[in-house]
Amino acid sequence: MTVTALAGIVMIGIIFVTLAVGFPIGLSIGLGSAAGMVIIMPQMSSMMVSAQKMFQSVNSFSLLAIPFFVLAGNLMNFGGIARRLVGCAQLVAHRLPGSLAQTNIVANMLFGAMSGSGVAAAVAMGGILGPLEKEEGYSDEYIAVCNIASGPTGMMIPPSNIMIVYSTVAGSVSIAALFMAGYIPGILWGLGCMVVAGVMAHRRGYISKGHYTFKFVMKTLWEGIPSLLMIVIVIGGILGGIFTATEGSAIAVAYALILGFIYRNITIRDLPRILFDSVKTTAVIEYLVCVSGIMGYIMTYTKIPALVANAILGVTDSAVVILLIMNIILLIVGCFMDPTPAVLIFTPIFLPIVQTWGMHPVHFGLMMVMNLCVGTLTPPVGAILFAGCRTHNVKIEQIIKMLLPFFAVIFVTLMLITYVPALSMFIPEALGLV
Numbered sequence: 001m002t003v004t005a006l007a008g009i010v011m012i013g014i015i016f017v018t019l020a021v022g023f024p025i026g027l028s029i030g031l032g033s034a035a036g037m038v039i040i041m042p043q044m045s046s047m048m049v050s051a052q053k054m055f056q057s058v059n060s061f062s063l064l065a066i067p068f069f070v071l072a073g074n075l076m077n078f079g080g081i082a083r084r085l086v087g088c089a090q091l092v093a094h095r096l097p098g099s100l101a102q103t104n105i106v107a108n109m110l111f112g113a114m115s116g117s118g119v120a121a122a123v124a125m126g127g128i129l130g131p132l133e134k135e136e137g138y139s140d141e142y143i144a145v146c147n148i149a150s151g152p153t154g155m156m157i158p159p160s161n162i163m164i165v166y167s168t169v170a171g172s173v174s175i176a177a178l179f180m181a182g183y184i185p186g187i188l189w190g191l192g193c194m195v196v197a198g199v200m201a202h203r204r205g206y207i208s209k210g211h212y213t214f215k216f217v218m219k220t221l222w223e224g225i226p227s228l229l230m231i232v233i234v235i236g237g238i239l240g241g242i243f244t245a246t247e248g249s250a251i252a253v254a255y256a257l258i259l260g261f262i263y264r265n266i267t268i269r270d271l272p273r274i275l276f277d278s279v280k281t282t283a284v285i286e287y288l289v290c291v292s293g294i295m296g297y298i299m300t301y302t303k304i305p306a307l308v309a310n311a312i313l314g315v316t317d318s319a320v321v322i323l324l325i326m327n328i329i330l331l332i333v334g335c336f337m338d339p340t341p342a343v344l345i346f347t348p349i350f351l352p353i354v355q356t357w358g359m360h361p362v363h364f365g366l367m368m369v370m371n372l373c374v375g376t377l378t379p380p381v382g383a384i385l386f387a388g389c390r391t392h393n394v395k396i397e398q399i400i401k402m403l404l405p406f407f408a409v410i411f412v413t414l415m416l417i418t419y420v421p422a423l424s425m426f427i428p429e430a431l432g433l434v
Helices: 003-020 025-040 043-058 062-078 081-093 099-115 118-135 140-150 161-170 175-181 183-204 214-239 245-262 268-302 304-315 319-336 339-355 361-375 383-392 396-419 422-430
Strands: none
Touching (some): 003 268, 025 043, 025 268, 025 339, 062 161, 062 245, 081 099, 081 118, 099 118, 099 183, 118 140, 140 396, 161 339, 175 183, 175 214, 175 361, 268 304, 304 319, 304 339, 319 396, 383 396
């Protein structure tokens, strides 16, 4: 066995063994990568090269958008923007069966899109709408599944932190193109959840009885438009070439902070806590990017991506079958790994394969992100699943059966995104971004 092969086997072995015994994903990647580096070069050199790769991996202007979007999301949560978005969502969904649950789904799409975090959306919207839904007589299980199933939509609809990470790993992939490509898949996911929620509500007798007066509609819009304008300003500015995605994230922070002060939901005393929460979240993401820089170097050095590509292509040369295999692998990986490290690990492996037959990196990025978003709804990791269960005080075994129809609709949407490129590429192509 060559030294190169040994380094790759040791790295992968340590990562999987440490994950199996419960190590944090960042520590597992770091330990495995460190062991691989020591094998392929002397100890002193391995330390210097590791430091260089860690620095290079985060020395990216694009990655600066992540801490700003995280901070903007926290400011929106504290600043009363979430409640105003709920009001706007109610105007859309109030005449549908299970109107408050439908409102929850629409609000998750809006708030998640602004914050870039499915967990934040599920917790914020669940906390606001959950008590109201219980007053209407909705069951805890129904409330929870509607909130949880629609939580990941915000990770698809821009701005999305996971897309920024993918753009950095994939190289020379436009963040603006990825953002625009996420709209149709994210909206399709949300609409699918609304259909399932409506059918469930009709069977359970959760029929809307609300009727809003013109005065109430105008008042709600007046209160909600400043919050909705954040999407227009940030995305519009990026598309118009006024500023980059990173500069747009800083503008989102300033806008959310100003609104928080205007609404009087944020005070100077709240800022240290908001900043500290944002730093903790950002540190986790940036650390994963750092250690994945070492891992990426070892994978290239040991030619692991080429070996995996040859193994997959050795099974079949059909693009349809290969994409199905990739979907299955990513769905399984998503069950055990958060989206960020999964993107960092599997993008360099799978992207070169799909590019051999001309699949656009933007299309592949949406396929990968959507697969990994499904993993946030499944145990044992399932960040949104566990956060939603805590928010609504239900157990996973109580709701898993009710989640199955949502999974069916999400899987159909995933297959459409995978095999119909236009669903991802239409908007970026129409805007001349690709």
